[in-house]
Amino acid sequence: MIGVFHPGRSLLHRAPALLKLGLLAAFVTAVALQGSLMALAVASVLVMVLFLIAWLPLRLVWQQVVPILWLLAFAVPVQVVFGGWEAAAMMAVRLVLAVALAALYTLTTPVSATLDAMQALLRPFRRWIDADRVGLTLALTIRCVPLLAEIVREVLEARKARGAEGSIAALAVPVIVRALQTAEHLGDALTARGFDD
Amino acid sequence: MSSAHSTSTSDSDATTAVPTPVPRRPRSTARDLAQIAVFAALIAALGLPGALSIGGAAVPITFQTLGVMLAGAILGARKGVLAVLLLIVLVAAGLPLLSGGRGGLSVFVGPSVGYLLGWLLGAAVIGWATARLLPRYPIAPALGWTALGGIVAIYLVGIPVFSVVTGTPIGAAALASTVFLPGDVFKVVVTVLVAKGVHRAWPGLIEPRSWPWARRSVAAESTGTA
Numbered sequence: 141m142i143g144v145f146h147p148g149r150s151l152l153h154r155a156p157a158l159l160k161l162g163l164l165a166a167f168v169t170a171v172a173l174q175g176s177l178m179a180l181a182v183a184s185v186l187v188m189v190l191f192l193i194a195w196l197p198l199r200l201v202w203q204q205v206v207p208i209l210w211l212l213a214f215a216v217p218v219q220v221v222f223g224g225w226e227a228a229a230m231m232a233v234r235l236v237l238a239v240a241l242a243a244l245y246t247l248t249t250p251v252s253a254t255l256d257a258m259q260a261l262l263r264p265f266r267r268w269i270d271a272d273r274v275g276l277t278l279a280l281t282i283r284c285v286p287l288l289a290e291i292v293r294e295v296l297e298a299r300k301a302r303g304a305e306g307s308i309a310a311l312a313v314p315v316i317v318r319a320l321q322t323a324e325h326l327g328d329a330l331t332a333r334g335f336d337d
Numbered sequence: 338m339s340s341a342h343s344t345s346t347s348d349s350d351a352t353t354a355v356p357t358p359v360p361r362r363p364r365s366t367a368r369d370l371a372q373i374a375v376f377a378a379l380i381a382a383l384g385l386p387g388a389l390s391i392g393g394a395a396v397p398i399t400f401q402t403l404g405v406m407l408a409g410a411i412l413g414a415r416k417g418v419l420a421v422l423l424l425i426v427l428v429a430a431g432l433p434l435l436s437g438g439r440g441g442l443s444v445f446v447g448p449s450v451g452y453l454l455g456w457l458l459g460a461a462v463i464g465w466a467t468a469r470l471l472p473r474y475p476i477a478p479a480l481g482w483t484a485l486g487g488i489v490a491i492y493l494v495g496i497p498v499f500s501v502v503t504g505t506p507i508g509a510a511a512l513a514s515t516v517f518l519p520g521d522v523f524k525v526v527v528t529v530l531v532a533k534g535v536h537r538a539w540p541g542l543i544e545p546r547s548w549p550w551a552r553r554s555v556a557a558e559s560t561g562t563a
Contacts (some may be wrong), residue, residue: 142430143365144441168446185555208447214513215448215503222506231504236448246431254430265357277374278430281423284378285434289385312403312531313538315379320413320539323375334368 143251144204144243152194152248157257164245169237177226180233187240194248204243208235278336280326291318372412374405376420380404380465382437399436403524405456406463406487410532413543416466421456428453451498455491464484464543471545474536479529487528488521 147153151158169273171183213233219228255278259271295314302310383400409417424434433440444450446525466482467474492514520562536542 146435164442198339204441204443207437208443211448211503215505218505218509219503220508224505227504235446235448235502239443242444242446246443249431251427251431258426260371268479268484273370277370277423278427280371280374281377281381281427282432285381286376287368288375288382290379292382292385308527309534312407312527313534316407316535317538318532320372320411320535320542321378321490323371324368326371326375327366330367330371335370 144246145195145250146247147198152192153164157253160245161257164241167241171234171237183237187237190244194244196247200247206240207241291315347432347434369416372422373420376408376412377423380414380424381434383390401436403527405460405527409460409463409486410467410488410528411535411542413468414461416521417464420438421460425453442443447498452457452495455494458494459486462490468543468546469548471543474533483528484525487525
């Protein structure tokens, strides 16, 4: 579970996550409200410069931007029909810029740094949200993803061995029951380690 | 089976946390927390490449919405929503947990973010209704309510957001989303069948409640046992 993050030593990698988050939010808002193609062109150059500073492998950047291109393949023709060429171009550039910059954030920021930043952002709400519990649950979930993937795989194989491949219930019910058993064990383990009482 | 235990521990909470007293707020027990984490992980695991595929590879059907519906139908509204929320937070933090290995903040500035947020509403609706359908959990109403949460609620958030972000007319956005409808109907059926089986095998996951339009005496009875 390394995430999308790609390690590096650039200025963008070293900048604090909260600062980057703030700048990202400001940029995305500005691009969304921007009405002229000229301003969007300037923004595009800016984003390109930022990518050059970060110096990431092209393959990773491409992976992040491809999903939005698929959506644009649908949305641009529709927009051309209903709104004309200019509106379609603006929409496409806006979206690609926002997605590219958000991807840049994710590629240059480790997951732990983002989680810490979120925890800092949650601080004003500590009357309602217990940051320690949230942190513990997040960590538990990260640990559980490979565990659950393994459960799904095992049940798939068991199903194949029984020749019940057609039945989706033969897959889903055992997966859920085993997931609940796992949760039971985890809960016992947490209680045994002094969680909550 | 666990309700007596959980209420007995709730009064010792005050020693561990916040100085401001938050009385009578249902705090998650260790088991609740583990269930939330496990279901968030299950939704993620259902989106892993090669985890599941039905039929050919012509239409990539993701099973993550199945995970979302199951979270609501198995854990109930509160825990189900928290499980989905947990997954969304981890995605935002940069883990590639959405189907196709998507993750990171780029998901949240893209046009399909509405569907992701719709998952929260969907899990809430399904969980709310499931608590009222139990303990009998009749199939026909369960199908209706699960479709309302797992399809209508999710599309209700997803389609307008898609329309606004891409600037396409809402009708076109709605039309495009019908591509996913057959898969989603299938997932609703699976969710109900699975929920029926699991609630029979593992009772007590969701505390049954009465419909808001049910008679008062029934409501008083069910809160008395809580």
